[in-house]
Amino acid sequence: MEQTPILECRNLCISYATRGGEIPAVIDFNMTVMPGQGVGIVGESGCGKSTVALAIMQYLGSNGYIKSGEIFFHGRDMRTMSEEELRSIRGSKIAMIYQEPMASLNPSMKIGEQLAEVPLFHEDVTRAEAMQRALELLEAVKLPDPKRIMDAYPHQISGGQQQRVVIAMALLSKPDLLLLDEPTTALDVTVERGIVELVKEISAEFGTSMIYISHNLGLILDTCDRVTVMYSGEAVEDGTVNEVFDDMYHPYTSGLFASIPLPGADKNERPLVPIPGQLPLPHQRPRGCFFGPRCAFFKDGTCNTDKVNMRSVTGQEGHTVRCARFEDIDWSEGDHAAVTVKSVKSGKVVLKVRNMKKYYEIRSSSILSMIRGDAVKTVKANENINFDAREAETVAIVGESGCGKSTFAKVLMGLEEATDGEVILNGEDLAHVSVQKRKARTVGHLQMVFQNPFDTLNPSHSVGSQIARVIRKFGVEKDPEKVRAKVNELLDLVKLPRDFAHRRPRQLSGGQKQRIGIARAFAGNPALVVADEPVSALDVSVQAAVTGLLTEIQNDLRSTLLFISHDLSVVRYLSDRVVVMYLGHIVEQGTTDEVFSPPYHPYTEALLSAVPIADTSVEQKQIILEGDIPSAVNPPPGCPFQTRCQRKIGSICETELPPMKEFKPGHHILCHLDEDVFADMEPVIVMHEKGEAVTVS
C-alpha cells in the first residue's frame, strides 16, 4: 500500500512584495517527505532554502506570500487552514529548530517556562505535568544538570546548550516533522558534531521526519536520505543522497563538489575548481537557465531561451535535474581554470615565535571577589607559543572559539603587547613593540586579511582611495600618479577590473570585497600575511576562487601565509604545516601530513572526526566530545583538554600540564598518553575505493 507523505510541496512559488515590485524568492518548488525520512535542502545564501522552511510554517512575514502552488501536510492543503488550525499544528505536529539559538529564545523568560508552554497549549496537561515533561526532555537531549537549566535564563548557558534547549522544545510534543534551518552554523565544529548526533539519534527514536536545511554538503550526507540542491530560487537537482553525491547531473551540483576541498582533492592531481561569477540577484536572473552565465557547458540557443523544467534521469526514478542538456554534457570538456597550488620550496625562517605568552587581567567588581581577594583575574589567552614560519610557506593555525588564535594575531600585528616571550620577524623582536612604534616598512611587511567581507572595507570611502591610503602609508609610493598606477596594478593582481577603484564597497559582492582586502594586504610586498578565516563567511562556490587567488599571490611574491581557520579540509588542502591550538595552548604541530595522520593529539583526532565530509566514499571514526569548550577565564587545571578528552588516563591529566612530546623533528604533541597508545592510533578518515580501504590522511 502506498504511504501518504507527511509533507508535500507542489509547484510552490513564493514571492516577496517590495517597493521595487514583486521579487520571486522560490520558483516552482516540489518536495515530498515520507514518514521517517530525512530530506536535505542544500544551497548557497540567497537560494531560497530558508524561505521554503518558513513557507511550510506559514510564517513569511508581512511582505512574503505564497504566489501559487500547494503545501500538503498529511494530505491537507495548509493554505486553506484557519489561523487556529495552523496554531494547533505549529509546535505540536511541525516543529522548527533555528540557526541562532540565542536569538530564538526569549531573553527574559526562564527556560523551564518556555519549554512548558508547548505541552500547556497543545495538550490537556497541568502546569506541573508540563514542567515535568520539560525536565524529561532536557534530560533526553543530554544536558548536564537539567534542573538548574530549567530555572536559568537563556544567556546563562552556552551556545551549544541553548541549541539543545531549542531541540528539546521542538521535540516536546513529538512532532511528525522537524524543520532544521542551519541548526549548527553558529556553533563550533566539535559542538556541532554532538548536536548532529543528537538529532540523528532522536529522529530515529521518535520516527520523526526531517527537513534539514544547510549550506554544508557534508552535514546533509550525514543526516539525510534525500537531498534537493537549490540555486537562485529553484531546485536544480533532486534525488537520493547517493544519486546526487555520486552520480550528479546538474553542472551546478558538480561545480559545488569540485569547489570544496574533499579528502580526495589534491593540489596536484584533483585540484579545486571554483565556479566563476556570482549568484544573480533575484531581479537580474537571466532568461532560461539561471545558472547559464556561470556554466561551463552553456550552449547558446538551448540554455537561454525557455524556462528549464525538472526532468528525470533515465534509469533513476525520482532523480530529477533542471538542465536542458544534462544528457548531452561531455564532462571532460568545459574545464574551468583550476586552483593550482604549486609546491614551492620554502626558504629561510621569517617568523620565529618563542615562549610567547599573553595574559589579560579582568577586574571583577563584585564585592564577594573583592573580599576573597581575587578581584583581578588573569586570563591566559596564549600560553607558551612556540613555532617558526618560513619564507613562502603556508602555516595553518587551527582551533575553535576561545583557543587564542585571534589573540595571537593581535600580538603579532602589534595591537596588543605580549606578556612575555619573543616574536621575531626577520630578526626584529616585535613582541613588545606596538604597531604605532613600528617603522612603516615593518608594518607593510606584516599585514592581514580579515574574516568578514562585509566590514573589511570602510563603507564611506571608495575602493581606490582605501588601497591608495595603504600604499602611501607603507611608503611604497608617494607621487599621486604612481600611487594610481600602483592601485591599478594591485587590482590587476586580484583580477578585478580597474574601474572598481571608483566604486563604493556596497557595490561589490562578498567575494570581490575579499579580493580588495587581499590587494590591500599585499600592497606593501609583505613578508608575512595573516589571513583570519578569509573565506569562512563566503559562499562555497566563491570560497575556492578567493582561496586560490590568495595562495597564488602568496606563491608569486614568496610571502609567508599564516592561515587561521577552523576548517580542517581547507587547511589540509592549502597548508604546509599545521599548528593546532586549544584554550591558549598549542596542543600539536607538525607538517600537514604529520598532523593529519596518526599519532594524533586526542583533540586533533576529535576535530578530524567532527569535520563533515561530503564524500560517500569516506568513512570517519566517530568521536563525540562531551560538553562545550571551557571558558578561557576559567580554564581547567592540568591539561587544558582534560574536561572533554576521550582518551583521558586519570588524575595526572587533571593536575599536571602534559609535556610537549616530539615524535619527529618538528612534530610535537602536548599529551600525557604513553608512547604505545600513540603507536596504536588508527587513522580517523578512511577512504574506500573499489572495495579496499585506502588511507588518505
Place this chain on the structure above:
Amino acid sequence: MLILASRRFLSMALIMVIVSFTLFAIFESDKLAVAGKVLGPYSNTEQRELWLEQNGYNEPFLERYVTWVGNALTGDFGNSIQYKSPVADILWPRLGNTAILAGLYMLFMIPISLTLGVIAGMKEGSLQDRAVSIGSVLTTSVPEFASATFFSAIFVFWLGWLPGTSAMTGGFNWAEIFLPVFVLVVYGFGYTARMTRASMAEVMTSHYIRTAVLKGIPYRRVIMKHALRNALIAPFTVIILQLNWLLSGVIVVEVFFAYKGFGKLLLDAALFGDIYVIEACTLIAVFVAVFSQFISDIGYTLLNPRIRFT
C-alpha cells in the same frame, strides 16, 4: 543587586556634591555681589560689608559651603529676597502644587502612550501604526506655549468652556487644572509612544517571537507574555527620565496659566535675581532628576534578566 544599588547610590551622591558645589560657586563666590542682591542696588559698600560680617560670609569659602549644605539638608534654604520670608515656607507648597500637576500628567500620559505605542508597534506599517506615528509627530511638533495658545483660543475664548487661568484662588479646582494637564499630555505623550512603538516593532521582528508563534501558542499570549515584557523595558526608563524634560513644560504651563507652582517660583526667582530661591529650586530639581535616574537604572536592571544575572 545590592552592590549595584549602592554603587549607583554613591554616584548619585557624588553628582549631588558636584552640582551643589558648582551652584554655590556660581552664586556665592562673589560675596559683595550677594550682599548687593540682598540689600538692593542703593546700599553702599559699608552696609554690604557689615551685612557680610553679620551673616558669616567672611569665613573661608569651603567652610561656608559646608554650612550651606548642612542648612540645606535640614531644610533651611535662607530667606527669599523677593518675598522677605524663609525660602522653605514658599517652596514646599509650590512643590506640592507642581507634584499634583506632574502626577496627573503621568497618570494620563503613561497609559495613553504605552497603549498607542504597543498597538502601533504590533503591526509595523499597518494603518494604526501610521496613524499613531503621524499623530505623535504632529503633537510633538507643537510646543506647550504654542498648544496652550491654541487650546485657550478654542476652549477659553471661543467656546468659553474652561477658565483661562489656573491660579486656584478659590482652592483646588478641576476645571482649572484641566488645560495645564491637557497641554502637557498632548505634547509629552508622543515621545514615549514613539519609543514604545520602536521597541515593540523591534521585538515583534525578533527571532524569539518567531519561536513563540511557531511553538503554536495563541497570539494573545505571544503578545502579552513574550512581547510586552521585553518591549516595555526601554519605555520604562524613558518615562522616568522624562521628569528631566517635564520641568521645561511645567514652567511654561505654569507661566501660561498663572498656576502657582514650583516652576513659576524658579522662573520668577531667576528673573528677579533671588539667589537663595534659585539655589533651593535648583538643588531640588537636580535631586529629583538624579533620583529618577537612580530609580530608572535600578528598574532597568530588575526588568532585564540579561543584566541582572551576569
Place this chain on the structure above:
Amino acid sequence: MTDINQNDVAPPSAIARMFKNFLLIRESPIAMFGFALIMMWVILAILAPVLPLYDPNTPLEPFKFPLSAARDGGHYWLGTDHKGRDILSRVIFGAQTVLVWATLATGVAYIVGMFMGVVAGYLGGWWDEVISFVSNVLLSFPVIVLYIIIITYLGATGFNIVLAVTFASAPGIMRIVRGLVLDLRTRDYIFAAQTRGESPMYIMLVELLPNARGPLIVDACLRLGYTTITIAMLGYLGLGLPPPDPDWGKMIAETQPLGSFAGHMAVVPAAAISSLVLGFNLLADGLREISMRD
C-alpha cells in the same frame, strides 16, 4: 553594464554624490513635505529684506485683525499687534532670528558632542570615564534649569544661548556618538587601519565618524526642531534674545494676555513655530524611514 569602456568613466565628484544622496528624500513623501516646510521658512527669512513688508518694529495701527486694510492703502494680512506692529512682517523677520540661532546652536553642540563621543567611544579608558561622568553630571540637570542658570548668570545674549544649548545638548549627542562608535570600532576596517599604524585621530575622523553619519543626520534634524522650540521657549519665558528684534516666543508672551479679544496675535507666531518644528520632525522621520530601507 553598458558597452562604454569603464576605464574612461570619470569618478563622480563628491558634490555630485552628495546631490545624488540628497535626491533620495524624494522616496519619502513625509520627508519631502517636511523639507518643503523648512525651505518655505528659509526662503522667507532670506527674502525678508526685499519683500514688500512693513517694518517689523514700527508701531502702525494697533489691534488690527487679519486681512484688514491699512491706512496707506496696503493690507495687514495677518493683522497687527497691541503696539500696532505688522504681525506678518514680525513673523517673517522672527524666522531669521530663530533659524540663525537654532542652526548655530545645534551646530556648535554637535561639534562638541561629536568630538566628546568619538573620543570617549574610541579611546575608552580614562577618557571615557571622565567624559561620561561630566556628561552624566550635565544630564542630571533638568535642561531648563541649565538654561536658567547660564542665562541669569551670564546674561541673555545670542552667544550665551548657543553656550546654554551646547551645555544642554552636547552630553546627549555624546552618548549617541559614543554608542555608535562602540559598535563601529569592532569592525574589521578599523582593525585594518590600526594594523597599518594609523593615528587615533585619523581613525576617529576618517574611519569612524563618516560611518556614523546616517543616524546622526536624523538626530540632528530632530535636535534642530528641539532647539527651535528651546529658543522660542526662552523668548516666551523672558530669557530670550534682547529686544527689539522680533522673536516668536516673545510675541506669544507679549500678546497672550490679550487673547480674549485679539487671539490672532498669539496664534500666528504659535502656528509659525509649530510649522517649522513640524518640518524638522517630519524630515527626520522621513530620513529615518529611508535609511531603514537599505
